[in-house]
Amino acid sequence: MPQRRCAEPGCTKSARDKTGNCVTHGGGARCAEPGCTKSAIGKTGKCVIHGGGARCVEPGCTKSARDKTGKCKAHGGGARCAEPGCTKSAQGNTDKCVTHGGGARCAEPGCTKSAQGNTDKCKAHGGGARCAEPGCTKSARDKTGKCKAHGGGRRCANCITWPDSRSGNTNYDGYCATCFKQLFPTDERSKVVYTHTKEIRVRNAINAEFKGFIHDTPLYTGQCDCTMRRRIDHRKLIEGTLLCIETDEFAHKNYDAKDEEIRYDDLFMVHSAKWIFIRFNPDGKGVDIEDKLDRLMEEISNQINRIENEDNTELLEVVKLFY
Numbered sequence: 001m002p003q004r005r006c007a008e009p010g011c012t013k014s015a016r017d018k019t020g021n022c023v024t025h026g027g028g029a030r031c032a033e034p035g036c037t038k039s040a041i042g043k044t045g046k047c048v049i050h051g052g053g054a055r056c057v058e059p060g061c062t063k064s065a066r067d068k069t070g071k072c073k074a075h076g077g078g079a080r081c082a083e084p085g086c087t088k089s090a091q092g093n094t095d096k097c098v099t100h101g102g103g104a105r106c107a108e109p110g111c112t113k114s115a116q117g118n119t120d121k122c123k124a125h126g127g128g129a130r131c132a133e134p135g136c137t138k139s140a141r142d143k144t145g146k147c148k149a150h151g152g153g154r155r156c157a158n159c160i161t162w163p164d165s166r167s168g169n170t171n172y173d174g175y176c177a178t179c180f181k182q183l184f185p186t187d188e189r190s191k192v193v194y195t196h197t198k199e200i201r202v203r204n205a206i207n208a209e210f211k212g213f214i215h216d217t218p219l220y221t222g223q224c225d226c227t228m229r230r231r232i233d234h235r236k237l238i239e240g241t242l243l244c245i246e247t248d249e250f251a252h253k254n255y256d257a258k259d260e261e262i263r264y265d266d267l268f269m270v271h272s273a274k275w276i277f278i279r280f281n282p283d284g285k286g287v288d289i290e291d292k293l294d295r296l297m298e299e300i301s302n303q304i305n306r307i308e309n310e311d312n313t314e315l316l317e318v319v320k321l322f323y
Helices: 177-183 188-196 198-209 257-270 289-308
Strands: 214-218 231-238 241-247 274-280 316-321
Touching: 177 188, 198 214, 198 231, 198 241, 198 289, 231 289, 241 289, 274 289, 289 316
Parallel strands: 241 274, 274 316
Antiparallel strands: 214 231, 231 241
């Protein structure tokens, strides 16, 4: 008697038991874990994710063993990538890992990146989980449901509760570079951050030319018990106006305009007087950085004179240099 095929339209796999469907489409024994609809493996009564089937023999590992290797993919089980010298796991029905072209590719014409999750596109073209923040189309990080800009992914252990928290970096023990250099100034890694940050170069130029500017410090107010900890690269209070200089590397092209607007609103709640922002782009435009810094110093002097002469009448002014 010929073997029955799965009743799912277009499926050619074998039907299991009396269900009329293959394992993929719900046939055979289901996982005993409450709420799980995946197939139970062997006689374990559970699916691979919930502990069914053979486990990896690597000490302390609870993942599923692949094929007859006795190990999970991470520890060398299952088919390996066919690329010479590569030890990563082959993906899907291919003989290569994701890096070398294995697994499903992005459906976007001309794109060779890996498709993400149950979608047919890579992260850049909209594949995988999207950020849960209304109106945001960026990729969600890890299991947070949000992109990096909205708090997704691993956050810095020091500023994780701040409104403008940054992503943690394994190179800095889970801290962002800014917090790490402030918490551990004598660490050798902090010295590297210090000498290669464009913002520091701008700070040194400002401090050599002017007095009283505060650098990269949370903005607090003594009027209330606020949680506002927004940082401004350089600021100085002059005649009731806060003059601020922000170093926007590569003109913050990847920043969300709505996020920038929210940032201005948050800062205004702390200091509800006048603001002047000088947004300085140290990159591009074919101008030498020293010439750019000279132009920045001229603009700071100009704005100080305007404030002292009470020529700034708007609550918020934004001056962009080299955008």
